[in-house]
Amino acid sequence: MKKLLxxxxxxxxxxxxxxxxxxxxxxxxxxxxxxxSGKKIKIERIQDTSNxxxxxxxxxxxxxxxxxxxxxxxxxxxxxxxxxxLVQFMQEKVAHNKGVIIDARLKSWFELxxxxxxxxxxxxVMQNADKKKxxxxxKILGMKVEKDxxxxxxxxxxxxxxxxxxxxxQSAHFMSGMLxxxxxxxxxxxxxxxxxxxxxxxxxxxxxxxxxx
Amino acid sequence: MLDKxxxxxxxxNDYYQQEIRGAETSGGGDEDDSSKGKGGILIxxxxxxxxxxxxxxxxxLNSADENVVTDxxxxxxxxxxxxxxxxxxxxxxxxxxxxTVKEEEPVKVVKPEQTVQAVExxxxxxxxxxxxxxxxxxxxxxxxxxxxxAKVVQxxxxxxNNKIEKVENITHENDKSSVKDNSLVSSLSGxxxxxxxxxxxxxxxxxxxxxxxxxxxxxxxKKDSTDVDTYNKVKVEENSGDDELSKLSSQISSLISDKKTxxxxxxxxxxxxxxxxxxxxxxxxxxxMRIIVVRKGDTLGRIAKRAYxxxxxxxxxxxxxxxxxxxxxxxxxGQKLRIPK
Numbered sequence: 001m002k003k004l005l006x007x008x009x010x011x012x013x014x015x016x017x018x019x020x021x022x023x024x025x026x027x028x029x030x031x032x033x034x035x036x037s038g039k040k041i042k043i044e045r046i047q048d049t050s051n052x053x054x055x056x057x058x059x060x061x062x063x064x065x066x067x068x069x070x071x072x073x074x075x076x077x078x079x080x081x082x083x084x085x086l087v088q089f090m091q092e093k094v095a096h097n098k099g100v101i102i103d104a105r106l107k108s109w110f111e112l113x114x115x116x117x118x119x120x121x122x123x124x125v126m127q128n129a130d131k132k133k134x135x136x137x138x139k140i141l142g143m144k145v146e147k148d149x150x151x152x153x154x155x156x157x158x159x160x161x162x163x164x165x166x167x168x169x170q171s172a173h174f175m176s177g178m179l180x181x182x183x184x185x186x187x188x189x190x191x192x193x194x195x196x197x198x199x200x201x202x203x204x205x206x207x208x209x210x211x212x213x
Numbered sequence: 214m215l216d217k218x219x220x221x222x223x224x225x226n227d228y229y230q231q232e233i234r235g236a237e238t239s240g241g242g243d244e245d246d247s248s249k250g251k252g253g254i255l256i257x258x259x260x261x262x263x264x265x266x267x268x269x270x271x272x273x274l275n276s277a278d279e280n281v282v283t284d285x286x287x288x289x290x291x292x293x294x295x296x297x298x299x300x301x302x303x304x305x306x307x308x309x310x311x312x313t314v315k316e317e318e319p320v321k322v323v324k325p326e327q328t329v330q331a332v333e334x335x336x337x338x339x340x341x342x343x344x345x346x347x348x349x350x351x352x353x354x355x356x357x358x359x360x361x362x363a364k365v366v367q368x369x370x371x372x373x374n375n376k377i378e379k380v381e382n383i384t385h386e387n388d389k390s391s392v393k394d395n396s397l398v399s400s401l402s403g404x405x406x407x408x409x410x411x412x413x414x415x416x417x418x419x420x421x422x423x424x425x426x427x428x429x430x431x432x433x434x435k436k437d438s439t440d441v442d443t444y445n446k447v448k449v450e451e452n453s454g455d456d457e458l459s460k461l462s463s464q465i466s467s468l469i470s471d472k473k474t475x476x477x478x479x480x481x482x483x484x485x486x487x488x489x490x491x492x493x494x495x496x497x498x499x500x501x502m503r504i505i506v507v508r509k510g511d512t513l514g515r516i517a518k519r520a521y522x523x524x525x526x527x528x529x530x531x532x533x534x535x536x537x538x539x540x541x542x543x544x545x546x547g548q549k550l551r552i553p554k
Contacts, residue, residue, distance in 0.1 A: 029401050036447075037462075038454010046445050054504050054551065062494070066487045088401050097457045106488070107469075108495045113446065119462040124488060125469055133468075140464045170491070173484075204445040 023047050023202065025087065034090040034117040036206050041116040043087060046202030057165070057196045067167045070192065074175045077185035081160060083201060086191055089160045090117055099158035100141065104174035105195075111208045115162065115198050118206075123163070123170045126177030134181040143183075153184045160189040165196030502533065507548040513541050520552050529553055 021030040023045040031044035073080065081089065086101070093099025094117050103110045103118040110120040121137070129137065135145065142156040159178075163170035171190060178188060191197075199205065452463040505516060513527035520526070531541045533553045538544065 026401065032401070035454070035456060035458060037449045037452055038456050038459050039447075039449055041447055041449075044445065054502060063490075066490050067494075084397055084401060088397065091401070094458065100458070100461065106491055106495065108492065111451075112495070112498065116447070117458065119458070119465060121465055122469070124484070127484070136468055137465070140461060140468070169487075202445060204447060207446050207448045208451040 021047070022049060026084065032087050032091060034094060036116045036118075041204060041206070043090070043116055043204045045204075051202060053199060057199045062167060064167075066169070068169070070166055070169055070172065072192065074172050074190050075179060075185060075188075078175065078188045078190050081189045081191050082193060083191075083197060083203070085189070086115070086160055086162075086198075089158075089189065093158050093160075097157075099160065102159050102161045102174070103195075104161050104163045104170045105168075106170070109164070113195070113199075113205045113207055115195065116204055116206050118162070121174065123174040123177070127173045129177055129181075131181065134177070138181065138183065151182070153182075153187065156184065156187055158187045158189065159183075160191055162191035162194045162198075165194035166192060167196075168194055502551045502553045504549050505552055507544050507546055507550060509546055511544065511546075513538075513544060516550065516552070 021044075024030040025032060025043070025045065031042055034041050034043060089099055089101065094101060101115060101118040103114050103120045104123045104126075105120070106122050106124075107120055110118075110122075114120070126134075126137065135143075135151070138151065138153075138156065139145070141159070144152040144155065146152050161171050161174055163174075171192075171194070175188065175190065179185070193200075452459050452466065505520075507516075513530055514524040517527040517530055518524050520530070527541060530550055530552060531538055533551045537548060537550065544550070
């Protein structure tokens with residue numbers, strides 16, 4: 001009997017809470033969806049307006065080199081994107097298998113926390129890849145090898161590449177490998193703000209490996 | 214012979230039994246449980262009654278506002294019929310409404326419904342002042358019959374409705390223009406299944422609210438499979454899906470793991486040192502302080518036990534939170550504590 005009375009009240013409380021999105025992505029977009037490892041992931045922002053980033057990604061100073069401020073453009077023809085473009089990329093490209101978000105950081109970084117629907121290709125893999133390995137990777141990304149041996153990138157996936165942020169050059173190293181083997185620049189996007197920019201906005205993140213406390 | 218300790222023990226036992234009896238008589242029994250249960254139900258019913266009363270109170274307040282509007286209409290009507298006293302009020306009113314519309318423009322872009330309410334409230338206050346002035350004017354000479362007044366009321370009501378519609382139209386135009394300005398935002402809204410797609414801006418909020426309701430259901434269902442914490446971190450097993458993206462990811466990771474090159478560099482010295490420093494950063498990050506939210510039943514000792522496996526490490530947590538904790542034995546639910554390495 002008690003439960004019968006409590007449940008509607010509890011449900012109404014939950015409904016009341018859920019029907020109020022204070023921190024939206026944009027004025028007209030409270031949240032968005034993508035998938036990660038087969039799971040539907042809601043991309044939203046932390047609703048606690050008093051929340052602040054603490055130690056993770058609020059560090060101001062790391063030794064430079066190697067952690068130096070990155071130039072705006074990786075390559076004149078590689079398009080720079082920001083958070084909204086990345087969300088758009090998830091919805092328009094990733095959802096339709098036309099694009100992939102690449103986390104170019106080392107696997108240990110990727111496992112700690114990453115952006116939803118991102119897959120990991122650590123930058124050394126691409127940077128140091130020989131032609132054979134590059135071919136294997138590009139094939140997975142949709143490139144086709146023609147009969148005459150030429151590489152056809154017509155159906156190759158569009159990529160959005162990121163690393164830790166403006167102080168991180170892992171994306172640049174990754175891109176250098178991609179460009180070395182002529183992956184089309186029109187199919188490359190660089191999210192320069194990187195994971196720090198994503199975290200700064202309180203957006204949903206994915207943990208593939210939990211930190212043991 | 215009674216030993217002193219034995220005697221004390223017996224005395225203590227007697228006392229303890231008395232205490233238990235006392236507790237049983239004062240608080241035990243099935244009847245008491247049922248009375249507690251009843252009490253709980255009564256409290257819940259009381260809450261429901263309060264909620265209903267609040268709802269009706271809110272309704273009556275709204276209806277009171279509506280009455281004010283009708284009074285306004287009366288006043289304005291009298292203005293039209295009696296030209297002499299009404300003229301100044303007639304000239305004032307349209308100006309004021311225009312001003313309010315102008316003032317509200319930037320706000321309307323964000324929340325059209327709220328702005329319309331604000332405009333209505335401002336109009337109410339405005340009309341109150343007008344009613345007062347007209348009532349004083351009418352007070353001297355009451356020439357209108359009740360029928361005339363009724364007609365006038367109808368006319369003014371229709372005028373007021375037209376005004377509100379105009380205000381709403383303006384807000385819609387503003388919304389549309391703002392959306393047009395930002396093609397990216399509009400395209401995002403257009404592409405998202407759960408985002409707002411309709412052209413009518415009024416329906417946007419309702420739709421998004423509906424979507425939110427649906428999504429909360431989704432997340433509630435999915436809590437078994439994905440663990441979402443309060444800080445938007447979702448724990449997911451990597452490559453656990455059957456979709457194309459998961460397959461692609463597993464292909465890539467198998468390719469990398471075969472060659473054992475994921476975190477290795479066989480390039481130049483600079484590259485190797487860069488990779489090393491990156492790995493150091495990962496370790497640093499792992500060891501950086503974390504934030505935990507105090508839950509029911511937590512003590513600093515228990516948190517320390519969870520974090521370090523040793524209750525005595527509570528001092529570390531206490532020292533790391535000087536701005537939050539004044540005493541190590543005083544923590545509260547919801548507090549966010551920094552947990553150092």
